[in-house]
Amino acid sequence: MIMLHLYFRRRLLAYRDGELRAETARRVEAHLGRCERCRAELDSIKATSAMARELPLASAPELLWSDIEAGLDAPLAVARKTPARRVWRLAGAGLAAGLAIAAVLAIVAHRRHGEPGWAVVRVRGAQPESTGTLGVGQWLVTGPSTVAHVAVGQIGEVDVEPNSRVRLLRARPADNRLSLAQGEISARIWAPPRLFFVETPAAVAVDLGCAYNLAVDAHGAGLLRVTIGWVELEEHGRESMVPAGAACRMRPGLGPGTPYFEDASAAFTQALSRFDFNHDAGAVGTMLQQARPRDAFTLVHLLERVDRQQRGAIYDRAAALMPVPAGITREGALAGNREMLRRWIDDLAWSW
Numbered sequence: 001m002i003m004l005h006l007y008f009r010r011r012l013l014a015y016r017d018g019e020l021r022a023e024t025a026r027r028v029e030a031h032l033g034r035c036e037r038c039r040a041e042l043d044s045i046k047a048t049s050a051m052a053r054e055l056p057l058a059s060a061p062e063l064l065w066s067d068i069e070a071g072l073d074a075p076l077a078v079a080r081k082t083p084a085r086r087v088w089r090l091a092g093a094g095l096a097a098g099l100a101i102a103a104v105l106a107i108v109a110h111r112r113h114g115e116p117g118w119a120v121v122r123v124r125g126a127q128p129e130s131t132g133t134l135g136v137g138q139w140l141v142t143g144p145s146t147v148a149h150v151a152v153g154q155i156g157e158v159d160v161e162p163n164s165r166v167r168l169l170r171a172r173p174a175d176n177r178l179s180l181a182q183g184e185i186s187a188r189i190w191a192p193p194r195l196f197f198v199e200t201p202a203a204v205a206v207d208l209g210c211a212y213n214l215a216v217d218a219h220g221a222g223l224l225r226v227t228i229g230w231v232e233l234e235e236h237g238r239e240s241m242v243p244a245g246a247a248c249r250m251r252p253g254l255g256p257g258t259p260y261f262e263d264a265s266a267a268f269t270q271a272l273s274r275f276d277f278n279h280d281a282g283a284v285g286t287m288l289q290q291a292r293p294r295d296a297f298t299l300v301h302l303l304e305r306v307d308r309q310q311r312g313a314i315y316d317r318a319a320a321l322m323p324v325p326a327g328i329t330r331e332g333a334l335a336g337n338r339e340m341l342r343r344w345i346d347d348l349a350w351s352w
Helices: 003-007 012-016 022-033 036-056 062-073 085-090 091-111 266-278 281-289 293-302 308-321 330-334 338-351
Strands: 118-126 127-135 140-141 146-154 156-160 165-173 175-189 196-199 202-218 222-235 236-243 246-251
Touching: 012 022, 012 036, 022 036, 036 196, 146 175, 156 293, 165 308, 202 266, 236 246, 236 293, 246 266, 266 281, 281 293, 308 330, 330 338
Parallel strands: 175 196
Antiparallel strands: 118 127, 118 146, 140 165, 146 156, 156 175, 165 175, 175 202, 196 202, 202 222, 222 236, 222 246
């Protein structure tokens, strides 16, 4: 139920604006008929948009716009730049109109006061050790027996496990961003998707409304495990969508691997690791033999990551395991049509 609610929640703004495919729109309509929570969220979207349309227009001082333009032109003081596409793909649209207004207010507040920090409580054993604030640009380092509980503004919380190093990069209404250099964190985020990001040496973890664990070793290699909702891993033009019950490994220079469900067979996951990080094309055959219906999710991800000669066998196996959604064609999949493959991955949510 959590997965399906997230599926519909991410489509409410597009549904209101008439931007969904007819088949998807019918699904949303049917869901709205039986889900009071989503009906209320859609009403909130409509009300917020109506309020935004009624706001009076006012001219800002020229000095303010000069400051804003200078800020936009300045290089970002972060280890990794985020493509603009990520900013505009904000799903969970309940705050869409409000965030547009808050963005300008945040710029002004940042100029005057700087970005706010996050409250931190350090715990040694079972006893609070200290409290404080983690400011933007500051590092938080935990010892061998210390856990730090961090409040991510008003949108969630993060536990920084022992022997970890994290740095607060951003604390803004639409961009809350940590860097995990080494160690392990557990995040629980209850805000709309794409407001919380964790940068690692191998990939950026993008919250889509979730709870997850993320670990990074001394070499920068990482492992993401999702317990609620979804997380998207992004790096080097590669995207891995990781749902609850699934995991994904990552390596510096290579980016995220292919996501897999944690109850997949050892033979399947070992072959996947060889494919992702040892360039073992022969591992694909083992995965095709070992795949269960649930593993079709992993196989569809693979279609973007193999050469055209292997795509046919992968498509045929995935299609045999799970029905192919309407609008997804063999020709499009073999051509590596990204939009089509994204739709296929998205529709697989109905089977989880």
